[in-house]
Amino acid sequence: MSMIELKKINKIYKTGDSETTVFRDFDLNIEEGSMTAIMGKSGSGKTTLLNILAGIDYPDSGEYLFDGNPVVLNKTSDGVKFRRNKIGMIVQHFALINEYSAFENVEMGLWESGLSSSEQKKKALEVMERLGIAGLKTKSPLVLSGGEKQRVAIARAIVCSPRIILADEPTGALDSDTENEILQILKDLNQNGSTIVVVTHDQEVASICSRTIILEKH
Amino acid sequence: MKFIFKSIQRSFTSQIHYNMVIILNLVFSIAVVFILLQNYYFLKEKHDEFFSWDHPATTYQLSLDTDYMIQYLSDGLNHTPMFYSGKEMIKELNSGNMKTYNFAYTSxxxxxxxxSSGYDFSGKLDEEGNITGVYLSPNAFEALGLKLAEGRAFTQDDFENFDHGKAESVILGSNYSGIFKTGDEIVFKHEDVTDKAVIIGFLEPNTVFGFFGSSSADDILIFPGIYTSFPREEQVDHETVERMVYTDFADSSLYCDDPSVDVQKEINRLTAKYGFYMLNAEPIDGTAYSETKTVSERNMFIMLVLAIITTIIATVSVGGILYVKAIKDRPANCIYLSIGIPLWKINLAAAIEMFIYAGVAVCPSIGLSIREYGRLLIPAWQIAISALFIPAIGLLPLIFANRKCNLDLMIKEQT
Incomplete structure (x- = not known):
């Protein structure tokens, strides 16, 4: 059974009198433990697909199954709960909060987990050690390099042990050496059992994935 | 809870200049609203105190121009032709529907x-340990709207009783009616002279006294006084009495129960007729009373309207700043949303932060009020509402801005 199944998904954006069809009867299966690249031109719906998978955006019609169960997101709070328990997100420009230290940026992934404060701290530190960034814990994201920032972002994404990691252009803002380091981290996470979906323009990123889906613009 | 604390901490430090503007805005606007409301309540308290009693008559205060005062007093002492002319004028003035009168408090x-029954008046002492008495000139009883529950009013004889051996007449407040009866005597020592007074009547219960009925008359003793500076320690002759009646006239109150009479015009006519000094008749109730009441009501209305307008301006201003702040905070809020923090919690953190600022902002106003008045003139719940209203409504644009947070926006705003 697939971890994620999208069945006959339709998504149309309306702007004034004009309509833009992003998905029409779109189907997608993502297997547990897989690493999938989603490619396509700008406007082909890559980010919309990521938003739907993350429960941030909703399809107009069709079915979204997670572990075989329909994902029902009637209220904003349903999406928030769904995301909190199942999804880890990584974006191109890291999405770190500069006023928090690197450690707090990682720890914040656990603020709503229900764990005690000491457990949150312990787990955040473990993940930072695993990614080799424990030495940066007191530093502000403002003084970190691009690679360090993305490691902190990855640490935050995985700290709550999500079922799936959704990454939107995770290496888009990095130089090639740093890109390789981040790709290696993602590869290691995948080899350790994490399911990963990566939206990318980069063939090199797609090349480390077990599967590539190319979206066409309607 | 950890998120709310961290979010407030981040919001405070990351946007400190906006927060300072908001806090200053709240401090000044809350202070202005606070002062306006405080003045409204203060005004209302005084309004209710002074304007709850409808005086039945129109009363004026007579006054002589200070330039003529020395000459006027000299006329009284030397019995100049003006003195006799003035006496005639006073007689004519009091013969119509206008009456001049005086009253003076004593204790x-x-x-x-x-x-005479041994009653010692200890139960009727005022705050200073005295018993209040009032001397009323002829006409004053009627002019002040006093009414008897029992007995009789003062007669001319009562006012012309100058012999110490003979008992004076006295009318008592209603609270004495169970203690004395008409015909009983009281003995009093006044300025080293011991005198007797016969009780001739009792006032109606709940009688108020003064131009605006500002004090209770239930415990007072009313004596006849043909003039306010009655030298009770001395035996006085008729000539002295006449001089003092004349002297008191220029400082009398004047009662006229006919609203159609133009009192100043009538006074001018009489002074012209007798060649007397020019007298001013300043209304102190009736017209002035109703005008003052209207002004007071308008002032209260203006205070309230100003408080409302200030609140609206402050709310719009704070709302605008909060909207800009929310736009600047949106990337962080999008990140919070992406890691599973619900929007309501993000808004709750912003609301708590604002209410903390409002709590801080109201302190100077409360502190100043307590320092100046020793108490809060405004009820605590109204302080809370006025302090919380501005941030509560001002938060709406922020909530509106936060509704637009999503991953798309996060990605766009990060690039």
Whole structure:
């Protein structure tokens, strides 16, 4: 059974009198433990697909199954709960909060987990050690390099042990050496059992994935 | 809870200049609203105190121009032709529907007043340990709207009783009616002279006294006084009495129950007729009373309207700043949303932060009020509402801005 199944998904954006069809009867299966690249031109719906998978955006019609169960997101709070328990997100420009230290940026992934404060701290530190960034814990994201920032972002994404990691252009803002380091981290996470979906323009990123889906613009 | 604390901490430090503007805005606007409301309540308190009693008549205060005062007093002492002319004018003035009168408060120290029955007045002492008495000139009883529950009013004889051996007449407040009866005597010592007074009547219960009925008359003793500066320690002759009646006239109150009479015009006519000094008749109730009441009501209305307008301006201003702040905070809020923090919690953190600022902002106003008045004139719940209203409504644009947070926006705003 697939971890994620999208069945006959339709998504149309309306702007004034004009309509833009992003998905029409779109189907997608993502297997547990897989690493999938989603490619396509700008406007082909890559980010919309990521938003739907993350429960941030909703399809107009069709079915979204997670572990075989329909994902029902009637209220904003349903999406928030769904995301909190199942999804880890990584974006191109890291999405770190500069006023928090690197450690707090990682720890914040656990603020709503229900764990005690000491457990949150312990787990955040473990993940930072695993990614080799424990030495940066007191530093502000403002003084970190691009690679360090993305490691902190990855640490935050995985700290709550999500079922799936959704990454939107995770290496888009990095130089090639740093890109390789981040790709290696993602590869290691995948080899350790994490399911990963990566939206990318980069063939090199797609090349480390077990599967590539190319979206066409309607 | 950890998120709310961290979010407030981040919001405070990351946007400190906006927060300072918001806090200053709240401090000043809350202070202005606070002062306006405080003045409204203060005004209302005084309004209710002074304007709850409808005086039945129109009363004026007569006054002589100070330039003529020395000459006027000299006329009284030397019995100049003006003195006789003035006496005639006073007589004519009081013969129509206008009456001049005077009243003066006096007080008896405890022990200087006793009932013939042995009653010692200890239960009727005022805050300073005295018993209040009032001297009323002829006409004053009627002009002040006093009414008797029992007995009789003062007659001309009562006012012309200058012999110390003969008992004066006295009318008592209603609270004495269970203690004395008409015909009983009280003995009093006034300015080293011991005198007797016969009780001739009692006032109606709940009688108020003064131009605006500002004090209760239930415990007072009313004596006849043909003039306010009655030298009770001396035997006086008729000539002295006449001089003092004349002297008191220029400082009399004037009662006229006919609203169609133009009092100043009538006074001018009489002074012209007798070649007397020019007298001013300043209304102190009736017209002035109703005008003052109207002004007071308008002032209260203006205070309230100003408080409302200030609140609206401050709310719009704070709302605008909060909207800009929310736009600047949106990337962080999008990140919070992406890691599973619900939007309501993000808004709750912003609301708590604002209410903390409002709590801080109201302190100077409360502190100043307590320092100046020793108490809060405004009820605590109204302080809370006025302090919380501005941030509560001002938060709406922020909530609106936060509704637009999503991953798309996060990605766009990060690039």
């Amino acid at each position: 008896f120290a405890y022990g200087d007043l006793k009932g």
